[in-house]
Structure formats: C-alpha cells, structure tokens
Amino acid sequence: MNFRSTRSSECVSPSFALLHGLAQDGGLYVPESFPENVLDYKQLAGKTYQEIVAVVLSHFFTNFSDEERKQMIASAYxxxxxxxxxxxxxxxMDTDLSISELFHGRTLAFKDLALSLFPYLLTAAKKQEKEDRNILILTATSGDTGKAALEGFKNVPGTNIMVFYPSEGVSPMQKQQMQKQEGNNVKVSAIYGNFDDAQSFLKRVFTNKAVNEYADKKGVLFSSANSINVGRLFPQVAYYVSTYVSLVDTGCINEGEAFDVVVPTGNFGNILAGYFAKKMGIPIGQLICASNKNNVLSDFFETGIYDMKRPFYTTSSPSMDILLSSNFERFLFYVSGENAGKVAQWEKELQTTGRMAVTTESLKILRKDFAGGWINDAETRAVINHVYNDYGYLLDPHTAVAYGVYLNRHKQGMGSSRHTVIMSTAHPYKFPPVICEALALKTAADPFDMLTDIGAVTGIALPKPLADLQNKPVRFSDAIPKEEMKQAVLSFVDSISQKS
Structure with missing residues (x-):
C-alpha cells in the first residue's frame, strides 16, 4: 500500500509518509487505493483490542511484517x-444509547489511542528509510494532542518534540499536564494566539524550503504528531471497529446491523477515522459531527459551505476551538471523487478567501453519511448536570457537546431508530472548572482543589496520572507572540544539533 497526496499525483511509501507527515505539495497523504469493505464481524469476533488494531493496520502499513506490527502494538497497548x-x-446508557470510552490511556484523552502507537511506527519508518537525522516532531495542540504526543515521545532516542498551545485556550489541567512534562527531548511553549494560528504556522514550516534547509544542515528532519500524519490517523480507525464488535457482543445490535455515531470533533480527525471504518465495512449508519460555538463544521453539513470568516470563540470545550480543520482536506478528497485537482482548488480558495463550497449534488451525497449539530457553553453545562443527575455518569465537556447534539436531534425529530454511540473523548477530571460550574460547586484557582470537591460529591477517584501530576514542578512556563514561533523552532533545532 502506497500513499498519495490529496493535491497531486505525488505517491510515496508508507514509511516515507509516516516520517514526513505532510506531502511535499502541502497536501495530506491518503491510501493510493482505499481498502473498502474488507472488515466484517465474523473475522473480528473474539479478538482483543490489540488484535483488532493489527487487522486494521495490516491494510495500511504493509511495509511492516505481521510480526513487526504485532510487537509495536503490544508495546503500545x-x-x-x-x-x-x-x-x-x-x-x-439505555437500550438506544451507548458511550464508547476512549480516555483510559496515560493522559486521559482519546489521543492516547493513536499516540501510544505512533512513536513505534515512526521509529520503525525511520529505520526503513535509513534516516540518520534527528527527528523533530512539531505539534500544535488545542489541549489533548500536546500532552499525549509529549508522553508518547518523551526520551525516544533520535527523536525530539516541540509543542505549541494557545496560552488562554486550554483547560487549567491540560496546561499543567504540558507545563510539567518530563523528558530530556521535549519542549513546550504557549503562544499568544489560538490553535489555528499554531497549526497554520506549522504547516508553513513543513513546506518552507529555507527553514527545512537550515534544519537539514543541523542534522534535523521535521515531522508531525498531529492527525495530518497517517501514523496518527489510521490507528484511530481501530476504536470504531472495536466499538462495533462490543455492540454486537453485548447485544446492543445484531451482527451487520447499522448504528449511528456522534463525534465531538474540531480538527476532523476523530470523525474521519469513523468514516474510514465505515468504508472498510463497519456498518455505521450516520456520522454526526458535534460542534461547540465554533461551528464551522456543523454549518458545512447544513449548507455545503465551509466559511472560516467568522468570530473565533474560546469555549468550555477547548479541544474543539478550531476553525481550520486539517483533516477536512482528506474528506474533501473523497467528496470530490478522489479528484486531487479539485481539492487543490478548494484549498487555494480557503487560503485566499477563507471560504469554499461543494455543489448541491455533492452535499446531498455526503449527507447520506454525515450530519452536524452544535450547542453552546450553557447547554454543555446543562447536559453535564442532566446526565449526572439522571444516570450518575459524569461527562467531560466535549462528550457533553456530543450528547447535547444527540438530544437536540431527537427533540427535533431528526434522530434515527438506530442504536447510537457517543464517542467520549476525555476524562471529565481534565476540565475541573466546567464540571464544578455544571454541578453547582465552587470554582477555585487551584484545579486540584476543585477535583477534591468534585470527588467528594461524585465518589470518582482522582486518576493516577493526575494524582502524580500534582506535586511535579513546572518546567515550561514561557509564552511567546505567535510571530516568534519560527525563531523558537530554529532555536530548538540549534539545541538539538548541539546535543548530537
């Protein structure tokens, strides 16, 4: 299986795609020939999560042997x-609704499910490509990707990682997780700007000839841990496959029966993985894109117009505070009928005007697979309160957005009769101020004081990754103007070169 660019005929090996992240023309890598309808329940029944990951990845990373993939997966999970x-x-939750919990990894977020495996994939790809330069992972985060990537890559030989996050755009606990990160090969910096600023800058770095030549002279190669990298994206397909198997095994649905999925998403990688699972044969009915007030994606599924020319909001679900969704380009590739020229045109329109639109006919086609909806912060808090008081189940704000969209669709008569799964993306304890407000508890300056109060009310124990974090020292407290990101990267390149 080779990978091609969404914007041209550029085609590369899996190891090259893993190592470089972004295509040379600025596009994203997708499978040269997508493996459609290759999965069914009979071949998946009785398999562990690790075995399901192995089946999924065997269709994409054919450059590795079965045994190599098995060893990497065992190390990751x-x-x-x-x-x-x-x-x-x-x-x-009831006969019609289930929650798939994606937050039981080291950093308590769904990003762990890919970023626990990705470092092994990248290290193996580096060996296959005979690449002897130091790898510098450059990552923008709206909260969860940063910590999961830092944890995955800390102290990995021959690899360094630098993470940028919006100084006022993450939760207090997410900020502590990154500021207190351990490891001798990590660097974290807040920026005075939003996630889109950080992500757009990093995309420009990957295609900036002068910056890449400077890094090359210093023995450094840039790569990415964001879901623009195929090594981040395709492991995520596995948890949709695993969820389907669990639904059948627990009697929620019958073998082959369709189910809907509600996904809280900002950068579109999470829901795109669900779309890929459907293409591979998992009987997903509709993928429902749940947004907060930054509702550029849900608006697109309503109108067929992607319009970034709108206010940017800092919300209580910060990982979705995004207006430029990177993985949306991959989706457009399939909407266009795999027309790279059309995708390049759309992306140029987005870059120059902040707006692009699909035809009415294309919108009708994509609505067979997708729908959208959004709720605001007040509704998010109300959903957290409602679900906890009625079911004794505590949602994080992102999952609450998905739950709220699900409820609204049913109130409006737009829900289907199919069983629905909400993909729960993070542990609620990562967002103590929102949870306190939702449960009518006092907020405090110290997030751990808030978690103590939440625990006293709910009886939910403080997860060990957060308990361990409490007494660790802050290592990375600096914040820089977004205009200084380039110099920050070059300075880190210099420090990597000096250590080599």
Missing part, C-alpha cells in the same frame, strides 16, 4: 499504558 484491560470499554 498494555497495562502500563492503559488503565482498562479492554482499552476501549463500552458503557451502556
């Missing part, structure tokens, strides 16, 4: 990296 032996347990 075990009792040291995930607190639940099922990896992705399914929680049943």
């Amino acid at each position: 075990n009792e040291e990296t995930f607190r639940d032996e099922q990896i992705v347990p399914l929680h049943s």
